[in-house]
Amino acid sequence: MTMIEIRNVTKRYGAATVVDGVSMSVEKGSITVIVGTSGSGKSTLMRMINRLVPITEGQIFVAGQNVMDVPATDLRRKIGYAIQGHGLFPHRTVAQNIATVPELLGWDAARTAGRVDELLGLFNLDPSSFAEKYPHQLSGGQQQRVGVARALAAEPELLLMDEPFGALDPVIRGKAQDDLLAIQRQFGTTVVLVTHDMDEAFHLGNQIAVMSEGRLLQCSTPEKILTEPADPFVQQLTGTSDRALKLMSLLPLKASMAPAKTGLPYALPQSISLRDALAEMIWQGVEEAAVQDADRAPVGSISMTRLLELGRKA
Numbered sequence: 001m002t003m004i005e006i007r008n009v010t011k012r013y014g015a016a017t018v019v020d021g022v023s024m025s026v027e028k029g030s031i032t033v034i035v036g037t038s039g040s041g042k043s044t045l046m047r048m049i050n051r052l053v054p055i056t057e058g059q060i061f062v063a064g065q066n067v068m069d070v071p072a073t074d075l076r077r078k079i080g081y082a083i084q085g086h087g088l089f090p091h092r093t094v095a096q097n098i099a100t101v102p103e104l105l106g107w108d109a110a111r112t113a114g115r116v117d118e119l120l121g122l123f124n125l126d127p128s129s130f131a132e133k134y135p136h137q138l139s140g141g142q143q144q145r146v147g148v149a150r151a152l153a154a155e156p157e158l159l160l161m162d163e164p165f166g167a168l169d170p171v172i173r174g175k176a177q178d179d180l181l182a183i184q185r186q187f188g189t190t191v192v193l194v195t196h197d198m199d200e201a202f203h204l205g206n207q208i209a210v211m212s213e214g215r216l217l218q219c220s221t222p223e224k225i226l227t228e229p230a231d232p233f234v235q236q237l238t239g240t241s242d243r244a245l246k247l248m249s250l251l252p253l254k255a256s257m258a259p260a261k262t263g264l265p266y267a268l269p270q271s272i273s274l275r276d277a278l279a280e281m282i283w284q285g286v287e288e289a290a291v292q293d294a295d296r297a298p299v300g301s302i303s304m305t306r307l308l309e310l311g312r313k314a
């Protein structure tokens with residue numbers, strides 16, 4: 001099912017066309033990541049979805065409804081929005097920040113309080129110590145989690161995120177990405193996220209949209225972006241030095257293993273990617289490894305030769 005349909009959308013500021021005839025669609029329950037150089041129109045495209053930026057030409061449909069037919073305030077209450085620097089209200093506690101949209105929507109106090117506690121729990125922020133704190137009493141990573149929790153508070157089907165993890169250091173950033181993936185799977189939320197970080201795009205995206213100078217150059221799966229770049233710019237942006245490893249990080253070991261064998265000296269879990277399997281086999285110094293399921297039962301095997309073949313350009 002389609003959650004967002006963008007039809008030939010253009011944005012102009014005076015004579016400058018900053019988004020130029022973009023068409024794309026986003027499946028319900030998926031994550032679409034928009035990447036591109038600075039000033040390529042990523043944020044503008046995303047902000048037209050919730051009408052923070054007026055559309056000059058074209059149409060955007062969310063859940064089948066033309067966004068122009070929905071009052072802008074209703075649309076923004078329905079669509080979660082998280083930005084870099086999280087935009088928390090400094091004079092409201094963590095609980096009050098998260099409760100903002102449920103209160104605007106008129107939820108009763110018990111339902112709002114229950115949702116605040118649920119979200120704090122999901123983001124590993126113990127309600128008894130965090131609910132009454134103010135934003136300045138939190139670390140950057142904690143503030144960022146509250147920002148995403150606030151965007152999710154009213155159970156939006158759609159969440160727009162503009163560089164949400166941009167200000168975080170790499171370790172906390174990885175954790176924040178994994179939290180987002182877990183929560184997105186649990187709620188089935190559709191996510192559109194803007195980032196500068198290609199690793200983030202490959203880690204999170206079911207679909208990657210590449211923009212340059214207002215135009216959408218390609219919108220496809222991460223695998224296709226790597227193996228069939230539509231344009232030299234796409235190829236350059238995804239980086240050529242580690243594309244074999246990027247591709248392998250997208251491929252699950254489970255889908256590529258050979259039949260099980262006995263007597264192999266080392267075993268890997270089938271849930272990991274080919275990239276992680278390769279790294280582990282280099283580290284362990286083994287040419288071939290058994291593959292096990294979650295109960296440690298043997299389900300297959302993988303050899304170094306096969307792994308190297310799988311990382312090759314098709």
Ligand SMILES: Nc1ncnc2c1ncn2[C@@H]1O[C@H](COP(=O)(O)OP(=O)(O)OP(=O)(O)O)[C@@H](O)[C@H]1O
Nearest residue numbers: 013018036037038039040041042043044045194196
């Ligand atoms: N309100 C505005 N008035 C005039 N020009 C604008 C306005 N907002 C954005 N622009 C211009 O539109 C272009 C696209 O901006 P946008 O913020 O969408 O880019 P971006 O790809 O998100 O960039 P970045 O990665 O740097 O955030 C830029 O050239 C910007 O200067």
